[in-house]
Amino acid sequence: MTLTKADIVREVYMRHDDITKAQASNAVESFLNLAKAVLISGDDLLLSGFGKFNVRNKKERKGRNPQTGSELMLSSRRVVTFSPSGILRAKVNEQ
Template sequence: MTLTKADLAEAVYKEHETITKRDAVRAVESFLRLSKNILIAGDDLLISGFGKFNVKNKKPRKGRNPQTGEDLILDARQVVTFHPSGLLRAKVNES
């Protein structure tokens, strides 16, 4: 199952009777915007009971073009990794 921003906003709306759909959409958008800005700045994002998103630096490395077989050097880059919390890991393993 794919979970979209619209699905998240709908879930927030249904969970909280006092919030409007528009406010639910704004809340989801705000959370995602803040999360992205934290990761873009290179900081870690820890969501208690869910997990931790880390920004890691990858060094340049040797690669190969699969079409031509030509060797090449892949540039250094940053990647985002996710490590689930112990609570989330336990819940997933219960299923």
């Protein structure tokens, strides 16, 4: 099952009796906007106990079209990578 943003809002709302669904939605949106802004600026995002999101620069490189086999140059770009924390890794591997 995929966890959607709506699912996250619903869980935040259900776990906190003192907030409305609109406030839960605003909190989730605020966090996601902050996370996006940090990553867009090129900084890393560290969530203790969860993991670290890194922005990495990839150089221009040769590639190949798998359908035609023709070679082409892939442009340089930035990618976001995720490294889980040791705590998260251990909990995922328990099951």
